[in-house]
Amino acid sequence: MENLTKKVAKAVRENRKRVGLSQEVLAEKADIDRTYVSMIERGKVNITLVVAFKIAKALGISPSKLFRNIEI
Secondary structure (H helix, E strand, C coil): CHHHHHHHHHHHHHHHHHCCCCHHHHHHHHCCCHHHHHHHHCCCCCCCHHHHHHHHHHHCCCHHHHCCCCCC
16 A cells, blocks of 8 residues: 555645645645645655545646546
């Protein structure tokens, strides 16, 4: 599962950078803590579906687009 966590981390980080948001702004838009965004992007935590949907919404993309290139 660690590999999957790293893939999710990469997807969140790449999409955040693509839309030009800082971790702080993403956290605010997703209503989560900035340090949690940092932990997600470093692959230190597994996120719930609720958090994944919040992040996708904050990025202005669908959850399916957020996870489009992730395979297990």
